[in-house]
Every structure is written in C-alpha cells, then in structure tokens.
Amino acid sequence: MRSAWLPLLRCRLRLVTSRTDTSTPCYGCGASIPSREGASVKRLSTCLLTICLSAAPAAVLAAPADAAAVPKGTKKATIVKIVDGDTIDVRFTRTSRPVRVRLLEVNTPERGQCWYKEATARTAALLPVGKTVRLLADKDPKDRYGRSLFYAWNAGGTFVNRSLVRYGYGKAVLYKPNDKYIQVMRADEAKAKRERLRIWSGRCGASSAPAPTPRPTPSEDSGNALDPRYRTCAEANRNGYGPYRRGVDAEYAWYQDRDGDGLVCEP
Numbered sequence: 001m002r003s004a005w006l007p008l009l010r011c012r013l014r015l016v017t018s019r020t021d022t023s024t025p026c027y028g029c030g031a032s033i034p035s036r037e038g039a040s041v042k043r044l045s046t047c048l049l050t051i052c053l054s055a056a057p058a059a060v061l062a063a064p065a066d067a068a069a070v071p072k073g074t075k076k077a078t079i080v081k082i083v084d085g086d087t088i089d090v091r092f093t094r095t096s097r098p099v100r101v102r103l104l105e106v107n108t109p110e111r112g113q114c115w116y117k118e119a120t121a122r123t124a125a126l127l128p129v130g131k132t133v134r135l136l137a138d139k140d141p142k143d144r145y146g147r148s149l150f151y152a153w154n155a156g157g158t159f160v161n162r163s164l165v166r167y168g169y170g171k172a173v174l175y176k177p178n179d180k181y182i183q184v185m186r187a188d189e190a191k192a193k194r195e196r197l198r199i200w201s202g203r204c205g206a207s208s209a210p211a212p213t214p215r216p217t218p219s220e221d222s223g224n225a226l227d228p229r230y231r232t233c234a235e236a237n238r239n240g241y242g243p244y245r246r247g248v249d250a251e252y253a254w255y256q257d258r259d260g261d262g263l264v265c266e267p
Helices: 003-009 049-054 116-126 160-166 182-194 233-238 250-254
Strands: 014-016 018-026 031-037 043-045 075-084 087-091 099-103 132-136 148-154
Touching (some): 075 116, 099 160, 148 160, 160 182
Parallel strands (some): 099 148
Antiparallel strands (some): 014 043, 018 031, 075 087, 075 132, 087 099, 132 148
C-alpha cells in the first residue's frame, strides 16, 4: 500500500521561472503546472493534493483481491446454519431473524440419498458458520416454499453454487425465471460428468474414487480455463477446488502427490 502513494509524494513544490507558456509536469499524478520561462518574478507552484488524489493509482482504492470475483449488487450476510448442500440459513444483521436461503441453479442430493453427506460437508466447508457470505438475487426473489433465492460467494470470492456443480456435488437446475448463470452451470455440469465426479461416478459415497476421464483438449473446448492456484491443497479444497489427476488436469503439477496415487487435492 505504501508504494501506491509514492507518486503523490513526487508532487512537490517547484520554484520555476518562465516567460513563454510551457507546462511543468507533476510527475506521478497526471497534472500539469503552468509556468513562464525567464520571467523576472519567480513563481511558487504546487501540485494540488486534490488533483493528485483524483489521479492516484487504482491500486489505492481498489477492492481487495479476494473480492475480485464477486459481482456488484450483492448483499452481505452471516452464515447461521448449513441445512444441506443447497440450503443455508443466514442473518443480514446481527439482530435480525435468520433467513432461509435456497442456492440458485444447483440441486444437491437430499437426506438419505447418495452423496448427501459429502455435498452438505462441502457447502459447510465453503460457507463456514459465522463467516461472511455475499448473496446476489435474480428475477424471482423467493420459491414456493418461501425460501429466499440467491447466488452465493464466500469470503474468498468462490462462487459456491458453481463450485458445487463443477465438482460433482450437485446438478445444474433451472428455476425459471432465474437464469443468470444457467449456461455456465450447465457447462460445468458437463465437465463434471465427463470426469465422473461424485454424483456422476456411478458410486454411492466417497469410499472409492472413480476412474479418471480425460478432459477435452483446448481445441475441443477453447473456453476451458485453469482453476485458481493456491499454496496448498487444503486451501484449494476450502475454496471448492480439486481433486486433480495426473495426465488429465494441468493443475496436478502445482501440488505434491505424496502417496503417488496420481491424484492430488482430494477433498
């Protein structure tokens, strides 16, 4: 942060003489100070602080990096309870009553179904109780059960609805007229199916990992992008990413395969 203000410090008092109109730059803030070359009277010019502040580097006023992925218009709330993989309770203020929230465009297994526990645990890991969540509404604010409908981003900027679909914890489901991210969600569901992740693995529960299915090459799906890179697998898992397979996922090379099973960042 300190380095971001250095250009402001370069805006200093200048003692200049001039006769013809020229411009003495105020380096680092984009302002110019008029002066007259050769004049008998010396002028003391200042680069006004207000000018410098208006042209200060964007880094000074920029949002923190961990909020870079969160869109505008979200509401800030606190996680009160994880009901299941796609339903949570939140409070919008410290003294307000809890509000039940149904995550949009994702449907995770219900109690008693395969992968219910894993999906609920993943949502709890992405949205820890007591932590902040950012919620974004779509066209229809509530469902027929009175639950508030939102897209959710955790404190690290992870799009929780999308992460659940991308890694096989739930299906992409359209709840009309709320369709803001449905195309992205369906594309992520297709990737999870191809990789046979969790609910698409043909198995019930996480007792055994499904056989890897190669991802399409860039020429087959040029829209694919790598996941964010984290310092450790634990950090990647907390943000809803992993696992990665040797020879399949480029992200595999970022992490250490301690047990040599060809799989890293297993949740």
